[in-house]
Amino acid sequence: MPASVLLTRDASARTVTLTSLDADARPTGARTVGVDAWVDAVAAAEAESRPRWVWDDTRRWAPDLLRAGVRVERCHDLRLCHAILRHASAAAGSSLQTAPPGPFDVPPPDEPPPHEPDLLDALRELDEQDDARAATPPPASAPTPGTAGTPDEASAEASTGASAAALLAELHAQLAAVAGSSAPGRLRLLLAAESGGALVAAEMQHDGLPWDPVRHDALLTALVGPRPVGGGRPRRLEELAATVRTLLDDPRLNPDSQPHLLASLRRQGFSLASTSKWEVRELDHPVVEPLLEYKRLSRLLSANGWAWLDAWVHDGRFRxxxxxxxxxxxxxxxxxxxxxxxxxxxxxxxxxxxxxxxxxxxxxxxEPRVLAAMSGDRAMSDAARASDLYQGIADAGIVATRTDAKYALLGAIYGATTGASAMLMPRLTRAYPQAVALVEDAARAGERGEMVSTWLGRTSPPASAGFLDRLGAAGAEGADVEDVRDVRRRARDRGRFTRNFVVQGTAAxxxxxxxxxxxxxxxxxxxxxxxxxxxxxxxxxxxxxxxxxxxxxxxxxxxxxxxxxxxxxxxxxxxxxxxxxxxxxxxx
Known part of the structure; x- marks a missing residue:
């Protein structure tokens, strides 16, 4: 029975080939079926031997299987695994990392950008200022061996179906990169977990989270008022907007417009850089409470209001x-x-x-528990035996209260340099030297422009060439004082990123x-x-x-x-x- 089965579509998407692979990923036979029969072929093979399915992208194959009621036990997602191995420090020098760009180095043409804040966003802004290329691209990465063409052409090919030979060559390149790495066991686990996550994600999208639209409507109505007919603001938001206009003596104010709102506040004697809740909260003015409530409800309506309900909830499921x-x-x-x-x-x-x-x-x-395990800090591990780790730290007498413990520990992970977190750091360092040393070492590496890796081997992006050039110039004799100060600030920002990367990435x-x-x-x-x-x-x-x-x-x-x-x-x-x-x- 095959250890794995490689799935490929022909360029016309009219046939699908199932290539059986042995334990060394060598082909032992192939079967080609019509596009209307491949799901049944996968179901039969899954029932018979539960192989590991190898394919270019779980998102392309899983939906059809799930609609037919077929759930495979395991897979190897070449796209996700390639992205990890392309940058993994443990696999440095592999042919996969040193070859020129190929189809797995560009996103599929139909993939929109994700809507989740990225820890790298602030660093990208710094890189844009330091480097005309905005940020150094990832190290030159391996094409799917045997595939020619530019990245754009390669992406188009991947979207219609690469040949079995090309995908098999990519699989061999990935397996070789793992086998020749400095941490093959950890990388294998990471690739298996990432591919398993792709199956979970596809299944959760298919199954959905039970969601009652009637309850949603009632909750929303209680918060903002009934759904307006023909557009406009719901009643509660309109009432709040009217209150804000009255308190700011600005009857034409549009509270959704930051320039209008800033101008109105400045006429009241307040000079703000933005209308963020953090800045508004500091004002001494009766408008603060209704304005913050307006902004809160407005965000809720925009992100999860009736339009969201119409777009994302169907048949009682949020998918x-x-x-x-x-x-x-x-x-x-x-x-x-x-x-x-x-x-x-x-x-x-x-x-x-x-x-x-x-x-x-x-x-x-x-994340604190992961830090305790990664660092091998026994004292911190003892505190983690409590259901509430922060209380465990306080009970051990390291700091006075649970709140102090939370501030100190999260400050260590996220790089807080001021306030209560910074004041408590010396106590945390004395109590948990190994845990603090791990994040401090990661921060120093980031400040030097180096990459860091998670426990299983996911590696942070490299610093831009512009940052490295400026870092080197700042250490040269006669460097401008202002340039030195600026590059050190940027280095500290990068250090805060790498400090958090190793912990958050391992928690993931x-x-x-x-x-x-x-x-x-x-x-x-x-x-x-x-x-x-x-x-x-x-x-x-x-x-x-x-x-x-x-x-x-x-x-x-x-x-x-x-x-x-x-x-x-x-x-x-x-x-x-x-x-x-x-x-x-x-x-x-």
């Missing part, structure tokens, strides 16, 4: 499109629907079907392993109908028949334990979960 690895650290993003930013005020609309329950689990303080790897382990376990519960319905970085929602909910809850906990063992072996860090079984997401 966003997840982008696996859409953020530079490996976190997911979305390309529409705002799945990763569902407001608390509307979560009551996420409601289980009759006779079903939502099993909701949140990994408590995931833990979450991928959690998802994969849970997906496998759910298949064996009851009649297998319980399924993952939603995922948010360190939180999962499973939609389960009520009679299976207790078993599902046990599976969620067991999967979290398994994820910890997969990444960190027997190292004693507990990944605590806040878990509840509810009918409404709002009750979790």
């Amino acid at each position: 966003p499109t997840y982008v696996v690895g859409g953020v530079v650290t490996g976190r997911w993003a979305t390309d529409g629907g705002g799945a990763l930013q569902l407001p608390v005020s509307l979560r009551a609309a996420a409601h289980a079907d009759p006779g079903w329950r939502l099993v909701v689990a949140d990994a408590a303080q995931l 790897e833990w979450a991928l392993c959690w998802l994969a382990a849970l997906r496998r376990r759910l298949r064996g519960i009851g009649d297998g109908r319980a399924h993952l319905a939603y995922f948010l970085h360190d939180e999962v929602v499973v939609h389960s028949p009520a009679q299976d909910a207790a078993q599902v809850a046990d599976a969620v906990r067991a999967a979290a334990d398994e994820a910890g063992r997969l990444l960190f072996g027997d190292y004693p860090v507990e990944f605590a979960l806040d878990l509840s079984v509810v009918e409404s997401y709002a009750d979790a």
